[in-house]
Structures are given as C-alpha cells and as structure tokens.
Amino acid sequence: MIPALNESDDLTVSADETDDLKRAARRCVYFVAAFNAYNAKLRNVGLNSAVMNKVLLGNCIESYFLDIRRLKTFHGMERADRFKIAGYSLKWLSKIKPIQVGPLEAVPPAAKRRGLLINADFALICAMSIAKVDYAKVDQRIRNGLLYTAHYRDIEGGNMALQMLTLAQAYPRIPQVT
Amino acid sequence: MNARINNPVRHTTMDQALVDEFEALLASEGVRDVSHWTLPNDDVPFNEDDALVEFGLCLDSAFEASSTAIDSIGAAKK
Numbered sequence: 001m002i003p004a005l006n007e008s009d010d011l012t013v014s015a016d017e018t019d020d021l022k023r024a025a026r027r028c029v030y031f032v033a034a035f036n037a038y039n040a041k042l043r044n045v046g047l048n049s050a051v052m053n054k055v056l057l058g059n060c061i062e063s064y065f066l067d068i069r070r071l072k073t074f075h076g077m078e079r080a081d082r083f084k085i086a087g088y089s090l091k092w093l094s095k096i097k098p099i100q101v102g103p104l105e106a107v108p109p110a111a112k113r114r115g116l117l118i119n120a121d122f123a124l125i126c127a128m129s130i131a132k133v134d135y136a137k138v139d140q141r142i143r144n145g146l147l148y149t150a151h152y153r154d155i156e157g158g159n160m161a162l163q164m165l166t167l168a169q170a171y172p173r174i175p176q177v178t
Numbered sequence: 179m180n181a182r183i184n185n186p187v188r189h190t191t192m193d194q195a196l197v198d199e200f201e202a203l204l205a206s207e208g209v210r211d212v213s214h215w216t217l218p219n220d221d222v223p224f225n226e227d228d229a230l231v232e233f234g235l236c237l238d239s240a241f242e243a244s245s246t247a248i249d250s251i252g253a254a255k256k
Contacts, residue, residue, distance in 0.1 A: 136239035
C-alpha cells in the first residue's frame with residue numbers, strides 16, 4: 001500500500017530563510033541605487049516627484065524570489081540565468097509598481113507621459129541592463145511594444161525571459177573598454 | 179478535504195501494479211530527460227555590485243532610447 005498524496009506538499013518549500021532574506025535585501029538595495037540614478041535623469045526632464053516606495057519594492061522583490069524559488073523547485077534548476085532574472089524582475093516591477101509619483105497635472109506633456117509609464121520604463125531599463133541588451137539599438141517599434149506590454153499586459157516571467165534572450169542575441173551590449 | 183490534509187498517510191485502494199508501472203515509466207531514461215529538462219546555464223551568478231556598474235554604464239543611452247519611445251506615444255484617432 002502506498003501513502004496517498006498530501007496536497008499540502010505542493011505548497012511546502014524548504015530553503016534557508018535567512019539566506020533568502022539577505023539576498024532579497026541586497027536586491028532591494030540594488031534597485032534603490034538603480035532608481036536613484038534613474039531619478040536623477042527624471043529630474044533633468046522635469047519630473048521631480050518620483051519616489052521609490054520601499055515597502056512596495058520589498059513586496060516586489062520577495063514575490064520575485066518566491067517565483068524563482070518555485071521555478072527552481074519545479075524544474076530542479078540550480079540557479080536562474082540573467083534572462084530569467086531580467087524577465088521575472090520585469091514582471092514583478094511592472095506588476096507591483098513600486099515607484100510612485102506626485103501630482104502630474106502641472107508638468108509638461110512629455111513628463112506626464114513619463115510619469116504615467118514610470119514603472120514600466122524603469123523595469124525595462126533594469127531588465128535590459130541585467131540581460132545585457134543594448135536598449136538604444138533595439139528597434140523603436142519593439143521598444144514601444146515592450147513599453148506597452150510592461151504597462152498594460154499581464155506579463156509571464158518565463159516568456160519575458162525568452163524575449164530578453166532574443167533581444168540579447170539581436171542587440172548585444174558590447175562591454176566598454178576602459 | 180481537511181481530514182485528508184490532517185491525515186496525509188492514508189492507505190489507498192489504487193491498483194498497485196499500475197502504480198509500479200508508472201513509477202518505472204517516470205524513472206525511465208527518455209521520459210525523465212524530458213520531464214526534468216533544464217536548459218543550460220553558463221552564466222556567472224548575479225552580483226548586485228557588478229550589476230549596478232552595468233546599470234550606470236547603460237543608463238544614459240537607455241534613458242535616451244526610452245525617451246524616444248515615450249515621445250512617440252500617441253492616442254488612437256477616434
């Protein structure tokens with residue numbers, strides 16, 4: 001006789017919680033530092049009110065790591081490559097939208113558009129950087145499609161990882177010689 | 179449902195021969211290769227410090243590129 005399936009097993013994950021917490025905290029700091037650099041550029045285009053909500057970012061990063069952990073458990077994967085990191089980061093940054101902006105009524109139209117799309121835009125720039133895609137070389141129609149997708153559509157991390165791989169093959173970022 | 183969760187070690191009346199057959203099938207080469215397929219990963223582990231340097235290097239051009247995309251957005255004509 002064999003034991004019957006215990007449904008609660010499907011929900012059980014075994015991992016070192018402390019390591020996960022440290023890794024998530026480091027990733028939060030990475031996104032805060034990246035946002036600070038991005039925010040300096042925003043100020044140059046007349047958008048002065050953007051802030052990174054740390055609570056939302058924490059929720060975003062924990063959701064990301066839970067997603068990746070489930071992926072690792074399910075597929076027996078040792079670790080995620082940069083395309084999965086980029087794809088799943090894009091998914092969660094676009095979904096939770098951790099960047100918040102103040103009133104946009106009085107800002108110029110270009111800054112209004114940027115303010116509306118701020119989370120999708122930041123998520124895409126981060127994802128391109130992580131996946132080593134030369135975003136500036138990406139065809140503008142594709143860039144617009146990505147922006148629209150990140151802002152409006154439900155994103156699936158695995159599909160976005162494949163998109164990142166495709167873009168990295170088509171538009172690789174060549175390391176700068178210093 | 180709750181009784182099943184609270185008492186996971188239950189006995190079953192399922193056909194044991196069929197269970198054995200499936201156990202052998204799932205463990206067999208070919209089936210296992212596809213079911214437990216992982217794509218190759220030759221990437222270096224993600225490092226936040228290195229990633230930040232990368233981000234800093236590409237931010238100017240990426241921001242400019244996204245500005246072009248954002249500037250080109252237009253509403254559908256009615």
